[in-house]
Amino acid sequence: MDLSYTAAEEEFRSELRAWLQANIPDEWVRPGFWEALPDDESFQLRRDWERDKAMAGFAGIQWPTEFGGRGGTPGMKAIYDVEMVRARAPQTVNPLGLAFLAPTVMAIGTDAQRKEIIGPLLRNEVIWCQGFSEPGAGSDLAALATRGVRDGDDFVVNGQKVWTTNAMHGDKVFTMVRTEPDSARHRGISMLLIDMHQPGVEARPLKQMSGASEFGEVFFTDARVPATDVLGEIGDGWRTAMLLLSFERGASGMAQYTEFRRQYDEVVEVATRLGKDRDPVLRAKLARVLTDLECLRLHAWHVLTQVEQGSDLGFEASMTKLMWSETSQDLWEVYDELLGEDATLDRLRLDDLDLDLRPLHAQAMWSRSVTIWGGSSQVQRNVTAERVLGLPR
Amino acid sequence: MFFALTDDQREFGAAVRGYLAGRFDLEAVRGVFEDADGPGHPESLWKAAAEQGWLAVTVPEEHDGLGLGLVEAQVIARELGAGVAPGPWRGTVLAAEAVRLAGSDEQRAAWLPRLASGGAVGAFTTRGRVPGVLPTVEYGGLADVVVAPSGDGLALVTDGAATPRGSYDGTTRIAAVEAGGAEALPGASPAVVAELTARATVLVAADLVGVAREALTRTVAYDRDREQFGVPVGSFQAIKHALADLHVAVTMAEHAALYAAHAVDAGLEGRDLAVAVAKAKASDAALDATAAMIQYHGGIGYTWEHEAHFFYKRAKRLAGQFGTADEHRARIADLTIG
Structure with a gap:
């Protein structure tokens, strides 16, 4: 057992921490700062900041140096994720590109694609969206109906994608398209890299139940994409997608723990200010959540250990997703119960207390989404049962 | 970062598991389970526990132990749980831990080699108080030494009078122990x-x-x-x-x-x-x-x-x-x- 990081990793932590301290304005970490900004302004601010961070060498932590990365260790990536949360750094504007597309391009992209995609991605010159889900293909991705028809050197694409993160800010979208007519299920799909700045592509914001619009819809009407802009082989998009989604295993449980533990402390703070922190029933519920949060931290160490040892985590990622998403939701359910009759109010006013609940409400609302996106809890249970435990399909 | 068992620790666990699977499987457990009036302390299993170092795991090497830690002990505990194995393993290890942590030099020399070799059976309880009745001592009827609360500290009970208590879990035996004379463990601070x-x-x-x-x-x-x-x-x-x-x-x-x-x-x-x-x-x-x-x-x-x-x-x-x-x-x- 060795729960420490190497000297080089700790040195990296110090450097990163110093940079973050010097480069995150105080007002940015004030609760509600980002929510109060107009969406475009917020996005631009984050986009520029993230580019500067990349220029300072704090991006692509684990990517090989030949791709402009830092060539760091898995431990450094974990440290990076944690420190970003700790410093309340702005969230990345290119999450899908950085986490999924880039490693896939490194693995199976052509030399030209590696050159054209990875550098600009790292510098936020191109914002990438992911075009997977459709109105008729949510958990069942293989039911997708967006089609691409060959026309000379191009594919002509028609269809609709939904739940597209950053749809309103995207420059390009890696899209699962059925490129063989009459193909069924997993066959005949290609992953096309489509330019969103063309007349055949229209993005619309999707207003969520929280009132925010993190997601959007993308409509393709005779959109054109050169047939060379395919990632992996034409017709082999399912395999490309599975490879791409496998990089989710790098998702850092350590950072999630750091964030959720902070949220736990925020909920405890509300309980204390309401004078409910001595209520034994509430304490038992909070302790149950804390138990799972601690387990999440240990599981993150387990995952990092496996990565460092070069073990394939395989379908264990399903269990990880199930665990963190359900635990996060449990925490916010306790928060709602704790407010009782005041659960839906914007502000809590009691004697000398005036507390703006809206930032907390936003997190509670968001927790309803985490058990759906990225594979719903029900899908994760199926995968865990079938692929990890070996129960029959 | 290494949050896992080492190969040695893993092998230790595999050895316990292998022994139980081959030599003390669920049929053997059933034998003990159904013999409710028996001692619940199969000799072959105890011999294996002694020979393979399950009992000596946390005892210092100077007292004939393996000098390993709680990490290794929990590896063994996990396998004994998986095998629903009967016997006073845990009580014996914990009695040795009490003597290691709080015993005098004489107490260590007297007890640790015996507990590590299976020559003595130990028990540990936090319920009851010496002098008085210790109401639920696992294998209290057969323990040579019971470590129990006494004042703010702990005492070694060696001449307790045990009365068996029925339990529907046949993978152990539980007794009430009337603790008369006892010897304090001098280092047993809170x-x-x-x-x-x-x-x-x-x-x-x-x-x-x-x-x-x-x-x-x-x-x-x-x-x-x-x-x-x-x-x-x-x-x-x-x-x-x-x-x-x-x-x-x-x-x-x-x-x-x-x-x-x-x-x-x-x-x-x-x-x-x-x-x-x-x-x-x-x-x-x-x-x-x-x-x-x-x-x-x-x-x-x-x-x-x-x-x-x-x-x-x-x-x-x-x-x-x-x-x-x-x-x-x-x-x-x-x-x-x-």
């Missing part, structure tokens, strides 16, 4: 008592983790084959989802027991929280997994002839030992809410 109790709690949590994992594994194996409505029952989502949730819970309990053992060994600042988390999680996981073992075997799981009740009953007994999940959650609340 901090040492807390440390010993933490060690006991981790070993019980590890046993529960082993029980839970084995119950789940056996249930999955059964539901892969058992057919109803023309298909394996394990193909139904109602069952799949329950077993998937259990897999998550048991895996987390495994992490928690391992970390708690390390936290106690290394004296980490967060060790009290780690121990409470481990016991709360392991208790719940074992109760849930063993109840599921009965449910997802269907009618056969409720019979005496099936082994499910060995696991269920052991989980019931240990879930409350050194604090229930609720009690540990109250502790967790104290530590994180204030």
